[in-house]
Amino acid sequence: MKVKFYATLRDLTGKKEIEIKGVKTVKELLDTLDKMFPGIKKELIDEDGDVNGMILVNGHNIVHLKLWDTELKEEDVVHIFPPAGGG
Template sequence: MRVKFYATFRELMGTKEVEVHGVKTVRELIEYLAEHYSPEIRKQLLETERVAEGKPVDGMILVNGHNVLHLKGLDTELEEDDEVHIFPPAGGG
């Protein structure tokens, strides 16, 4: 599957896009990215004070254009031909 990173996550990962194979869920994808690219991505997506029940990630993850918050969260299933977009949290007012 193709995984694209935006803003600070692009800098953190050192690339704007990677190909990943063999992961079955969004949770597995995050663990794969942390292990093979940067452990910091797990911390920034899953381990901040803004992560809570009903908001399993700090930022936004889209699978084929659909926010995982409206799917199965971290348990959203992934297929080899999916396209995943990972955005850091946005601020503003």
């Protein structure tokens, strides 16, 4: 599957997009990404285990799907956005 990073996550990963194989859920994807890019899970999951930022699977927010248990397929495209800042 394609995983696309945005904003500060591009700085953390050094990449705009990567290909990942063999993960079946968003949780597995984040575990795999955290091994590749230590600290990325900390950026995306808050202390309560909620999404900090936004993760889209084929354009659908995982908050409206099965959250961390959202199933993934090899042909999926996952977009990962960091928390929005500002004020």
